[in-house]
Amino acid sequence: MAGITFKNVVKTYDNGVTVVPDLNLEIKDKEFVVLVGPSGCGKSTTLRMIAGLESITDGELYIGDQLMNAVAPKNRNIAMVFQNYALYPHLSVYKNMTFALELAKVPKDEMKKKVQWAAEILGLEPYLDRKPKALSGGQRQRVALGRAMVRDPEVFLLDEPLSNLDAKLRTEMRSQISKLHKRLGTTFVYVTHDQTEAMTMGDRICVMKDGIVQQFDTPQNLYDHPCNLFVAGFIGSPQMNFIDAQVKKAGAGYALCFGDTEIAVDKPELAPYEGKTVVLGVRPEDLHAEPQFFGKNNVINAYIDLDEMMGAESYLYLEYAGQKMIARVPARYAKKAEENIELAIDVETIHLFDKETEKAI
Amino acid sequence: MDKKPSHARTVIAYIVLILLTFLCLFFFYILIVNATRSHPQIQKGFSFIPGHSFMKNLKSVLNDANIPVLSGIKNSLIVSSLSAVLATYFSALTAYGLYAYDFKLKKPAFVFIMLILVMPTQVSAMGFINLITKMGMLNTLYPLFLPSIAAPAVFYFMYSYMQSSLPLELVEAARIDGSSEFHTFNRVVIPIMKPALAVQAIFAFVSSWNNYFIPALVISDNSKKTLPILIAALRSADFLKFDMGKVYMLITIAIVPIIIVYIALSKYIVAGVALGGVKE
Ligand SMILES: Nc1ncnc2c1ncn2[C@@H]1O[C@H](COP(=O)(O)OP(=O)(O)OP(=O)(O)O)[C@@H](O)[C@H]1O
Ligand SMILES: [Mg+2]
Numbered sequence: 164m165a166g167i168t169f170k171n172v173v174k175t176y177d178n179g180v181t182v183v184p185d186l187n188l189e190i191k192d193k194e195f196v197v198l199v200g201p202s203g204c205g206k207s208t209t210l211r212m213i214a215g216l217e218s219i220t221d222g223e224l225y226i227g228d229q230l231m232n233a234v235a236p237k238n239r240n241i242a243m244v245f246q247n248y249a250l251y252p253h254l255s256v257y258k259n260m261t262f263a264l265e266l267a268k269v270p271k272d273e274m275k276k277k278v279q280w281a282a283e284i285l286g287l288e289p290y291l292d293r294k295p296k297a298l299s300g301g302q303r304q305r306v307a308l309g310r311a312m313v314r315d316p317e318v319f320l321l322d323e324p325l326s327n328l329d330a331k332l333r334t335e336m337r338s339q340i341s342k343l344h345k346r347l348g349t350t351f352v353y354v355t356h357d358q359t360e361a362m363t364m365g366d367r368i369c370v371m372k373d374g375i376v377q378q379f380d381t382p383q384n385l386y387d388h389p390c391n392l393f394v395a396g397f398i399g400s401p402q403m404n405f406i407d408a409q410v411k412k413a414g415a416g417y418a419l420c421f422g423d424t425e426i427a428v429d430k431p432e433l434a435p436y437e438g439k440t441v442v443l444g445v446r447p448e449d450l451h452a453e454p455q456f457f458g459k460n461n462v463i464n465a466y467i468d469l470d471e472m473m474g475a476e477s478y479l480y481l482e483y484a485g486q487k488m489i490a491r492v493p494a495r496y497a498k499k500a501e502e503n504i505e506l507a508i509d510v511e512t513i514h515l516f517d518k519e520t521e522k523a524i
Numbered sequence: 525m526d527k528k529p530s531h532a533r534t535v536i537a538y539i540v541l542i543l544l545t546f547l548c549l550f551f552f553y554i555l556i557v558n559a560t561r562s563h564p565q566i567q568k569g570f571s572f573i574p575g576h577s578f579m580k581n582l583k584s585v586l587n588d589a590n591i592p593v594l595s596g597i598k599n600s601l602i603v604s605s606l607s608a609v610l611a612t613y614f615s616a617l618t619a620y621g622l623y624a625y626d627f628k629l630k631k632p633a634f635v636f637i638m639l640i641l642v643m644p645t646q647v648s649a650m651g652f653i654n655l656i657t658k659m660g661m662l663n664t665l666y667p668l669f670l671p672s673i674a675a676p677a678v679f680y681f682m683y684s685y686m687q688s689s690l691p692l693e694l695v696e697a698a699r700i701d702g703s704s705e706f707h708t709f710n711r712v713v714i715p716i717m718k719p720a721l722a723v724q725a726i727f728a729f730v731s732s733w734n735n736y737f738i739p740a741l742v743i744s745d746n747s748k749k750t751l752p753i754l755i756a757a758l759r760s761a762d763f764l765k766f767d768m769g770k771v772y773m774l775i776t777i778a779i780v781p782i783i784i785v786y787i788a789l790s791k792y793i794v795a796g797v798a799l800g801g802v803k804e
Contacts, residue, residue: 214700215699216696216699216700235699236696236699236700237699237700237701237703241700243697243700245693245696245802247693247802248802249691249693249694249696250697250802251694251697251712252694252716253715254715262698262703263700263701263703266701266702266707310697314701
């Protein structure tokens with residue numbers, strides 16, 4: 164049993180800066196939780212508080228049902244992959260991996276088996292006798308991962324463990340880590356900048372900004388129902404388009420007006436916004452060039468500033484009614500830059516946000 | 525793009541280096557040559573050619589009952605080795621304490637140690653002698669190496685070295701791996717500090733080996749005397765018994781261990797042990 168619970172946790176550094184103002188988070192046992200957020204938002208700080216490397220200014224941290232505030236890192240039974248590797252420079256790769264095992268008095272042959280197992284998964288077998296100095300950045304990162312893998316901790320903490328790997332290796336390691344999680348059945352907390360990593364690996368994703376949890380939900384929910392503008396803009400790549408639109412009464416429902424488009428939406432929640440401006444969020448993949456999506460009042464005729472051909476699909480950087488947008492359309496429906504294109508907005512998938520509070524409507 | 529050094533510049537560089545090497549080694553050579561010559565030969569002036577009195581000088585040094593050379597070497601070795609070990613280990617420990625931990629009196633502690641650094645030994649010598657007399661350590665070897673535990677200069681060197689070469693993430697990684705603080709120090713910090721330890725061990729060894737002032741004040745038993753006192757005693761021997769060959773022989777014997785220690789430790793003085801541990 165090793166869920167992790169933050170109760171009103173505050174972290175203020177010695178220089179008086181409060182990085183985490185009030186953190187409430189409940190990570191379940193065996194869950195794979197991904198922390199994402201812009202640089203400097205307090206992801207590493209949160210992770211380090213779980214590890215015990217950073218003192219907790221106020222509030223309570225539980226691992227399982229044990230209060231951890233005053234427990235030393237070495238007694239927390241956690242493994243951690245550091246953002247900057249933190250390999251022991253004087254020890255070989257093998258010794259780096261067995262450092263913790265030796266302390267835990269694991270028998271020699273079992274130790275060897277474990278290292279062999281980890282080295283095989285990580286592709287580190289040829290390097291076991293080398294010192295970290297003689298490894299590339301990606302290899303070092305894998306050693307850091309291996310050092311955590313060979314242990315059987317209650318909680319696994321990973322701080323951007325794949326940031327230095329090339330695309331192919333990264334995809335491979337991603338699935339290896341997911342497998343490892345299933346195999347070990349321990350709680351994982353994983354920090355990343357990478358959208359794909361967050362979406363594919365996490366059971367739940369915690370989106371942070373300035374030390375405040377914006378939304379903590381499953382990847383699908385984050386994508387389909389972002390709770391505010393920040394989450395909507397942060398999850399998804401390319402980013403969601405935000406369009407300022409006027410709300411007008413139109414028959415039984417409402418219409419969103421921008422440029423010379425009026426999109427009819429049937430949302431009673433819009434009542435208080437009648438006559439005001441809201442933010443309309445449309446994901447680039449919900450702007451369709453395929454004819455079957457064209458309806459009565461959902462088509463915009465946009466000018467293409469720039470087009471990026473990605474192979475199967477094309478990213479179009481558009482300008483419409485003085486607002487910039489991105490569309491992601493199948494390559495065969497795409498047009499070239501400096502042309503105009505007709506795109507249909509899928510009304511079912513739009514998101515609406517209050518312009519003042521930035522919250523979802 | 526830097527230019528290839530011109531031929532002339534290389535030649536000049538070599539000449540200067542050869543000259544410097546010569547200056548450094550010349551005195552050693554004269555010392556060794558003189559150790560092989562007899563007293564009258566030495567008095568005639570110096571020569572580059574070794575004499576034939578090596579064995580005679582050696583015998584007269586070893587057989588002089590007033591100058592117990594062998595026990596002198598033993599005492600000097602004990603005192604210098606322990607000084608080197610204590611000074612480096614405990615200074616590293618102190619530096620680590622101030623470097624890796626945050627506590628209230630950290631700044632005052634640092635300032636205090638720096639103040640001791642500027643205090644010359646001679647100033648505190650009288651108090652020191654008083655103290656060890658009261659502790660019953662007068663005329664023992666303890667006062668010659670125990671004070672090395674508090675070596676502010678070595679501490680400062682260690683502290684600077686840690687700042688440049690010991691990322692705290694390594695310490696954190698060790699903690700997470702389940703290592704106790706002391707184990708971390710011995711197994712992670714000390715190996716990374718090896719070059720600094722080697723440099724300071726050499727310095728501490730040499731300065732303790734050459735130390736005359738404190739041993740002269742503390743030691744009175746012949747059997748506990750260290751080499752510098754014996755050399756001084758030999759040189760101040762009365763005119764009739766004065767033998768330059770013997771003095772040179774003793775000095776030659778005295779520098780051999782230093783050379784051995786230097787060669788043994790110098791292989792650890794390599795830059796960048798900590799390289800590659802963390803991403804910069
Ligand atoms: N020891 C410290 N003292 C003071 N402020 C700190 C300290 N460590 C981090 N901070 C500040 O705390 C904030 C959060 O840092 P943190 O390392 O948690 O960010 P992060 O989300 O991990 O960012 P990144 O994605 O760039 O790694 C930053 O603004 C940083 O400047
Ligand atoms: Mg970070």
